[in-house]
Amino acid sequence: MLRIITEQADVRAELQRICGRTQDEQVIHKEATVREVLQAVKRQGDKAVLHYTAEFDQQTLKPEELKVTGSELDAAYQQVSKDLLRSIRLACEKIETFHRQRVPKSWVQFGDDEVVLGKRYTPVDRAGLYIPGGRACYPSTVLMNAIPAKVAGVPRVVMVTPVRGGKMVNPAVLVAAQEAGVQEIYRIGGAQAIGALAYGTETIPKVNVITGPGNIYVTLAKKLVYGTVGIDSLAGPSEVLIIADETANPVYVAADLLAQAEHDPMAAAILLTTDAIVAKKVQIEVERQLVDHPRRLDTEKAIAHYGLIVVVESLSAAAELSNEFAPEHLELEVADPWALINHIRHAGAIFMGSSTPEAVGDYLAGPNHTLPTSGAARYASALGVETFLKHSSIIQYSQTALEKVALAIDILATTEGLPSHADSVKFRVDER
Ligand SMILES: NC(=O)c1ccc[n+]([C@@H]2O[C@H](COP(=O)([O-])OP(=O)(O)OC[C@H]3O[C@@H](n4cnc5c(N)ncnc54)[C@H](O)[C@@H]3O)[C@@H](O)[C@H]2O)c1
Numbered sequence: 001m002l003r004i005i006t007e008q009a010d011v012r013a014e015l016q017r018i019c020g021r022t023q024d025e026q027v028i029h030k031e032a033t034v035r036e037v038l039q040a041v042k043r044q045g046d047k048a049v050l051h052y053t054a055e056f057d058q059q060t061l062k063p064e065e066l067k068v069t070g071s072e073l074d075a076a077y078q079q080v081s082k083d084l085l086r087s088i089r090l091a092c093e094k095i096e097t098f099h100r101q102r103v104p105k106s107w108v109q110f111g112d113d114e115v116v117l118g119k120r121y122t123p124v125d126r127a128g129l130y131i132p133g134g135r136a137c138y139p140s141t142v143l144m145n146a147i148p149a150k151v152a153g154v155p156r157v158v159m160v161t162p163v164r165g166g167k168m169v170n171p172a173v174l175v176a177a178q179e180a181g182v183q184e185i186y187r188i189g190g191a192q193a194i195g196a197l198a199y200g201t202e203t204i205p206k207v208n209v210i211t212g213p214g215n216i217y218v219t220l221a222k223k224l225v226y227g228t229v230g231i232d233s234l235a236g237p238s239e240v241l242i243i244a245d246e247t248a249n250p251v252y253v254a255a256d257l258l259a260q261a262e263h264d265p266m267a268a269a270i271l272l273t274t275d276a277i278v279a280k281k282v283q284i285e286v287e288r289q290l291v292d293h294p295r296r297l298d299t300e301k302a303i304a305h306y307g308l309i310v311v312v313e314s315l316s317a318a319a320e321l322s323n324e325f326a327p328e329h330l331e332l333e334v335a336d337p338w339a340l341i342n343h344i345r346h347a348g349a350i351f352m353g354s355s356t357p358e359a360v361g362d363y364l365a366g367p368n369h370t371l372p373t374s375g376a377a378r379y380a381s382a383l384g385v386e387t388f389l390k391h392s393s394i395i396q397y398s399q400t401a402l403e404k405v406a407l408a409i410d411i412l413a414t415t416e417g418l419p420s421h422a423d424s425v426k427f428r429v430d431e432r
Pocket residue numbers: 033056057131132133134135136141162188189190191192213214215216217218235236237238263264267328369370371372373
């Protein structure tokens with residue numbers, strides 16, 4: 001049963017508990033497992049990857065079976081319906097159009113003072129995309145990760161995804177990968193896949209950046225390998241926070257809460273509403289929609305542990321609580337969402353009004369669905385083309401320009417006790 005809280009004193013503590021669910025005490029032993037897996041993959045390469053794939057995914061693979069073959073890729077097209085292929089292509093088009101807008105461009109500025117300054121954007125050499133596959137299959141996540149990497153111009157894009165019940169990767173995932181231009185795919189998941197991409201193995205190439213969402217094991221692994229490689233953000237178990245007023249439709253709100261809860265028993269689904277009647281109706285509607293829900297067990301776990309309805313006194317109080325939570329997805333199911341958005345400071349993606357369910361963004365609106373979770377939206381953003389780019393600063397000084405700043409550099413370098421810094425300028429200026 002989705003709990004309703006009206007007692008304001010309890011609200012902040014409950015929201016903090018839910019937001020911090022991936023850092024609580026129960027997670028500490030999972031982190032120990034993840035560390036062990038990463039160390040083993042770093043030391044033993046493929047051997048460790050195969051060992052943990054057998055242990056956690058019940059897959060007995062040989063090294064030569066890790067990579068998805070060309071004939072499997074071809075066969076995937078025969079296994080998906082024409083309607084699915086059309087939907088994948090429609091999503092591809094919309095996601096690519098969105099991501100091609102405002103791609104960072106290199107620039108140089110020639111100043112009047114004989115100084116040239118600029119930024120030069122270049123893609124990483126190799127990117128590794130993690131596509132989750134434990135509880136559901138995610139062709140949409142393939143598109144959300146592969147398309148920005150391709151738009152950024154990454155020369156080598158590799159993908160990992162776990163398999164369930166048999167050695168074949170889900171055909172929809174394979175078709176989505178090919179539609180987005182990815183052909184190098186390895187059938188592994190979890191912390192062992194993140195370790196393989198971060199350190200490289202005999203079979204799997206070491207990459208420069210790892211992107212993509214995943215469960216708690218994947219997210220902890222990404223956090224631990226950060227520094228060895230770059231990552232997009234900590235995009236862990238999904239979350240939605242909905243702010244609703246008396247105009248909200250309880251059937252829609254309940255469906256949107258369950259649409260997150262069904263991802264993972266650790267997913268979070270929160271409603272903040274100004275209307276006690278909406279609160280009660282949503283609570284009843286959630287129960288009703290769960291009755292013959294095909295993913296009832298996991299979804300109920302998420303609702304029981306990390307689901308919550310809070311009755312708040314005003315929309316601005318709701319916005320403040322939402323800012324503290326910094327949700328991955330925020331839905332504004334209110335009469336005037338454009339007025340409320342001015343109060344919102346931290347959220348991965350914001351869905352405006354009652355005809356914009358979060359699912360539209362999950363699949364094909366265009367913006368990325370790989371988003372920061374567990375409060376990371378306070379400092380991080382959606383995955384994008386820039387995730388796969390870095391920029392080098394460009395600086396050019398003429399002799400005259402250097403002479404103009406020589407004294408200031410000399411003073412700064414002397415203050416820092418770094419004489420060769422001072423000399424490197426002085427020698428050039430004194431030569432004249
Ligand atoms: N934030 C986002 O942008 C976003 C987008 C899509 C999905 N998601 C999230 O991605 C996640 C997908 O999770 P999933 O489980 O379906 O797939 P997953 O691929 O993330 O995780 C499956 C892997 O977890 C590992 N694992 C499972 N149990 C383990 C254990 N006891 N010890 C060690 N390793 C273990 C296995 O190796 C398995 O391959 C969900 O949490 C979903 O909410 C997030």
